[in-house]
Amino acid sequence: MNIVVGVTGGIAAYKTVHLVRLLTKAGHEVTVVPTEDALRFVGTPTWEALSRHPVTTSVHDDVAKVRHVALGQNADLVIVAPATANSIAKITAGIADDLLGTTLLATEAPVLLAPAMHAEMWRNAATQANIQTLTSRGVHLVGPADGELAGGDSGPGRMVEPEDIFAAAVALLAPRDLDGLRVVVSAGGTREPIDPVRFLGNRSSGRQGVALAAEAASRGASVTVVAANVAGDVLAEARHPSVEVVGVETAAQLADAMKAASRAADIVIMAAAVADYRPASASDQKLTKEQGPLTSIELVENEDVVAALAAARTAGGGPTEQVIVAFAAETLPDAEERRERARRKRERKGVDLLAVNLADADHGFEKRDNAVEIVGEGGAIVASAAGSKREVARAILDAVRAMR
Ligand SMILES: Cc1cc2nc3c(=O)[nH]c(=O)nc-3n(C[C@H](O)[C@H](O)[C@H](O)COP(=O)(O)O)c2cc1C
Incomplete structure (x- = not known):
């Protein structure tokens, strides 16, 4: 299956390295699409070496292949892990100012978000309203978990473990054999x-x-x-x-x-x-x-x-x-x-x-x-x-x- 893994700018990006490994080991073709901020946490060489696909954040690279829509059109699943509060807000609003944004708008595949942020940001009314809107549109969520957060804080907002995201992805890739029933x-x-x-x-x-x-x-x-x-x-x-x-x-x-x-x-x-x-x-x-x-x-x-x-x-x-x-x-x-x-x-x-x-x-x-x-x-x-x-x-x- 073709899986796009969007990575946004949170510390939990290091855990997504393991998720990409789990997905490739299971035989999936994985394309990683980070945001500019995500690359401050984990860099392009890591994503390219693990996924064995070129990695870019911009819609202006590789224009001949129309990657800004092709990636989303060809995906069987799009995962965003970690999904920051900022990116969740952008996805809700349909903002498409980078490759991850256009990919999410162009896809008809299931979308799975693994939110990660501080508890206050997760509980904030804006984030909760965005999550409500996204789930009502059929976007899937895995987590967040309650636990230790960056900076020594604790509460709801911790990204779930890569194994949990992998399990949720496998479930979403299950056959739609009850369609229309x-x-x-x-x-x-x-x-x-x-x-x-x-x-x-x-x-x-x-x-x-x-x-x-x-x-x-x-x-x-x-x-x-x-x-x-x-x-x-x-x-x-x-x-x-x-x-x-x-x-x-x-x-x-x-x-x-x-x-x-x-x-x-x-x-x-x-x-x-x-x-x-x-x-x-x-x-x-x-x-x-x-x-x-x-x-x-x-x-x-x-x-x-x-x-x-x-x-x-x-x-x-x-x-x-x-x-x-x-x-x-x-x-x-x-x-x-x-x-x-x-x-x-x-x-x-x-x-x-x-x-x-x-x-x-x-x-x-x-x-x-x-x-x-x-x-x-x-x-x-x-x-x-x-x-x-x-x-x-x-x-x-x-x-x-x-x-x-
Ligand atoms: C060290 C550090 C850790 C951060 N961790 C998170 C995080 O876990 N979740 C979050 O929503 N924002 C976090 N941020 C803030 C985001 O990086 C910031 O909102 C950024 O604009 C997100 O951009 P993106 O969503 O386009 O990747 C963090 C910032 C820093 C400096």
Whole structure:
């Protein structure tokens, strides 16, 4: 792939040397485009030797090759690392007074920025407004991290490590194999009210559903996330121009939102943990001990949302080629017993794929990592994945792609 690495004038430019090495070692053609100020931190010979391409900051060099637009037109990805506050402001305004500026305006490839600056500069309203504008236009961000900054200060603004920028670049270069498809994902855990301050809930954080939404969007899908009680910092991973979030609280609200969103969907993924039961009635006043001891709560069964979505599909209520994926969190330690239960569940619910995940001390609810086996046609294990929730999301969407 052709990758342009823009470098702007911050101390973190020395870390970009390692990023260029990672990219070239992975077999990419890298052209480094520094700003004039960037060359005060790391010089032209370093960039030329590492990238094995000529390096210039000016639109007036090598004019015969029309480099000021050709670089951007031919790029599969443009990275700016470090991205200074000044360059972020220039990119937002579309200023094209050097080769990096023209390249960024001329490209239709994804753009990935790795901001680096002092915490005050990062928090400044001007920088934040610029970042908001850029992300709303589809520009991707990696970082900044919270940590030690130049001059002994510390706070948000530190450029993430080259390995993290490399990983974000690899994700952006992933195939857009879900282009034009509509994906609906449920995420989080429902809350069934007992009274205005108490509820029956579960430990689902929504991270797996959000990772599925982010991955689907990065592969070209337009995505609706039906988010049941998902914290804002978790939802932030799915911030993307083609992701719409619908917030819900209870199983009944989730069922309504999923039915509405799934009608026109190509892929429906039920990653939320939905309560099987709810209190038969919720008090509209807070229950107190003064009213006498409350030692039991009468429960009624909630609708099985994913089974209802699958039934609507077979009854002609949705697109015939719609693929439906359900999740089953299991605590059974024996893998074969888990698989058997998953096979029965897949049949009973009428879904295409069922991702079984082991919920233990290291995986599943509230954890960063997950491990799933995906049960498909005839009860076969069609894929398995373990690692970050994003990696698991990738494997699930690969399995969906293989079905379609
Ligand atoms: C030692 C030093 C370190 C700097 N580090 C940063 C930085 O990390 N982030 C930033 O936004 N600006 C930083 N600056 C300020 C920029 O270099 C300055 O705003 C410059 O105009 C950026 O130009 P450019 O964006 O065209 O590369 C630094 C300046 C100096 C002298």
